[in-house]
Amino acid sequence: MIIIIDYDTGNTRNLKKALDFLGVENRLSADRDEILAADGVILPGVGAFKKAMDALEDRNLVDVLREVAKQGTPMLGICLGMQLLLIGRLEFGDTKGLSLISGEVVAIPSDLGVKVPHMGWDQNNLKQPDPIAEVFDKQYSYFVHSFYVKTAPERILASVDYGVEIPSIVRQENVIGMQFHPEKSGDVGLAGLTKFKEMVSNADYSRN
Amino acid sequence: MLAKRIIPCLDVDHGRVKKGVNFVNLKDVGDPTDIAAAYQKQGADELVFLDITATNEKRKAIVDTIEKVASQVFMPLTVGGGIHSVADMMALLKAGADKTAVNSAAVQNPDLISEGAEKFGSQCVVLAIDAKFNPQTQSYQVYVNGGRTPTNLDAIEWAKAGVAKGAGELLVTSMDKDGTKSGYDIELYKRLTAAVSVPVIASGGVGKVTDFPEVFQQADVDGALAASVFHFGELTISDVKKELKKDGVIVR
Numbered sequence: 284m285i286i287i288i289d290y291d292t293g294n295t296r297n298l299k300k301a302l303d304f305l306g307v308e309n310r311l312s313a314d315r316d317e318i319l320a321a322d323g324v325i326l327p328g329v330g331a332f333k334k335a336m337d338a339l340e341d342r343n344l345v346d347v348l349r350e351v352a353k354q355g356t357p358m359l360g361i362c363l364g365m366q367l368l369l370i371g372r373l374e375f376g377d378t379k380g381l382s383l384i385s386g387e388v389v390a391i392p393s394d395l396g397v398k399v400p401h402m403g404w405d406q407n408n409l410k411q412p413d414p415i416a417e418v419f420d421k422q423y424s425y426f427v428h429s430f431y432v433k434t435a436p437e438r439i440l441a442s443v444d445y446g447v448e449i450p451s452i453v454r455q456e457n458v459i460g461m462q463f464h465p466e467k468s469g470d471v472g473l474a475g476l477t478k479f480k481e482m483v484s485n486a487d488y489s490r491n
Numbered sequence: 492m493l494a495k496r497i498i499p500c501l502d503v504d505h506g507r508v509k510k511g512v513n514f515v516n517l518k519d520v521g522d523p524t525d526i527a528a529a530y531q532k533q534g535a536d537e538l539v540f541l542d543i544t545a546t547n548e549k550r551k552a553i554v555d556t557i558e559k560v561a562s563q564v565f566m567p568l569t570v571g572g573g574i575h576s577v578a579d580m581m582a583l584l585k586a587g588a589d590k591t592a593v594n595s596a597a598v599q600n601p602d603l604i605s606e607g608a609e610k611f612g613s614q615c616v617v618l619a620i621d622a623k624f625n626p627q628t629q630s631y632q633v634y635v636n637g638g639r640t641p642t643n644l645d646a647i648e649w650a651k652a653g654v655a656k657g658a659g660e661l662l663v664t665s666m667d668k669d670g671t672k673s674g675y676d677i678e679l680y681k682r683l684t685a686a687v688s689v690p691v692i693a694s695g696g697v698g699k700v701t702d703f704p705e706v707f708q709q710a711d712v713d714g715a716l717a718a719s720v721f722h723f724g725e726l727t728i729s730d731v732k733k734e735l736k737k738d739g740v741i742v743r
Contacts, residue, residue, distance in 0.1 A: 296561075296585065296587060297561060297587050297589075300561055300562045300587065301565055303562065304562065304563065304565070329612065330611075330612055398688055398689065398690060398713075400613070400614055400659070401493070402493075402614055402659070402660070402690060403493040403494060403496060403536075403690070403713065403714075404493065404494040404496065404536055404743045405492070405493050405494065406492070406494070406743075423494055423743040425566065425567060427589075427614045444492065445492070445493070466565060467565060467566055467567055467589065468565065468566070469531060469565055469566050472565060473565060
C-alpha cells in the first residue's frame with residue numbers, strides 16, 4: 284500500500300487518479316499509524332512552502348515523515364513536496380523543511396531572461412545512473428514552480444537547463460524528489476510512477 | 492529549455508464535445524475522455540476545454556467531464572467558459588483541472604483574478620481575452636460574451652492589468668483571424684509578448700502547418716491553440732511538431 288500524504292494541498296487527487304489508472308494500491312491518509320505501516324509514501328504539494336510546513340505541523344506529520352524516511356520506506360516528494368524534503372528555504376529565514384535531503388530551496392533568479400514561474404514541458408538530462416531517473420533521460424516532463432532546490436551533485440539524478448541548472452530528480456537513499464509532476468507528464472510520468480511502485484515492491488520484498 | 496506547447500481546444504456542451512470531431516475512428520465521437528485520450532496519444536502538450544453550456548443549472552456537467560477526463564488523461568488541463576467565482580474555480584481544480592480560464596467575468600469583476608490567484612496561485616488562473624483590431628484607433632479592442640459585446644478596454648492594457656492582478660498566463664484569441672484559416676495574428680502577439688512577461692497562448696486562424704512555426708518564430712508566444720484543424724484531422728499534432736522541429740522550434 285502506497286500512502287499519499289493528505290494535508291489539504293491541491294493536486295493530491297490527480298496523483299491518486301494516476302496511481303488508480305496504473306492499478307497501484309494507494310490511499311490518501313494523514314493517519315500516523317497508517318503512514319508508518321505504508322510500503323511507500325508520496326508527499327505531494329503545490330503552493331507556498333511555509334503554509335505547507337504549517338499544515339504538516341498541524342497534523343503532527345513532520346516527525347512521522349522523518350520516521351518513515353529513517354525506517355527505510357521508499358518516499359517520493361513531488362513538486363513542493365520535493366522541496367519540503369530539503370533543509371530549509373533561504374527566503375523565509377528560519378522556515379525549516381523536513382531535512383531528509385541536505386540542501387536548500389531558493390528562488391529561480393529573475394535576471395536570467397527566462398519566465399518565472401518555470402511552467403511547461405522541459406527536458407530532463409540524466410546526471411546519475413538510477414532506475415527511476417533513467418526513465419526520464421532526454422524526456423520532457425511537466426513543471427510548474429518558482430523555487431528550486433540546491434543540493435550536492437551526487438544527489439542530483441537528473442536536471443533541466445533553465446538558465447540555471449534546476450535539479451528535476453534528487454535522491455538521498457530511500458528518499459526521492461521530483462520537481463515536475465509525473466501525474467501530469469503523460470506516458471513518461473506514468474512510467475516514472477511505475478518505477479517508484481517497483482522500488483516499493485522491491486523494498487517490501489527485501490524487508491520480508 | 493521549455494518546449495513550445497501545442498494545445499487542442501475542445502468545446503464542451505452538457506458533457507459532450509460539441510463541434511464535429513472526426514480525426515480518429517472513435518466509437519463515440521462526442522465523448523470528451525475518448526477525444527482527450529486520442530490527443531494525448533498524438534502528443535498534445537495541454538488541453539483546453541471550453542464549456543459552452545448556456546444554462547447555469549447544467550454547469551455541473553463540466554465538473555463531471557473534467558473529473559472523468561482527469562482520471563484517464565495525464566497532462567495539464569485548462570478549463571474556461573462561464574467561470575464566475577472562486578467557488579467555480581475550486582470545483583474545477585478539485586475535479587482535476589490544472590488551470591481555470593476567466594474571460595467576461597474578469598472584465599466585469601477584475602478582482603476575480605486576484606482572488607483566484609491568492610487562493611490557488613497564479614499558475615491556476617489564466618486570463619482569456621477575445622481581441623479585435625480597431626482600424627480607427629489602430630489598437631486591439633476587448634470583446635466579451637463570446638465575442639458578441641465590445642468593451643472599451645484596450646487588449647494590451649487589459650492584459651497588463653490582468654497580469655498585475657495575478658493572472659499567470661494569457662490565452663488570447665484574435666477575432667479577426669478566428670475561423671479564417673489565414674494564420675495567427677502575428678502583430679497582436681508581438682504587442683502582447685512585448686507588454687507582459689507571463690506565458691501567452693495564441694489562438695485563432697490556423698489553416699496550415701506552417702502557421703505554427705510562423706507564430707513561434709515571429710512572436711515570443713509559449714503555446715499555440717487550435718481546434719478545427721485538429722478535430723477534422725487536417726493536421727495531426729505530430730505533423731505540427733515535425734514541422735516545428737524542422738524549423739528549429741523546440742517541441743516535446
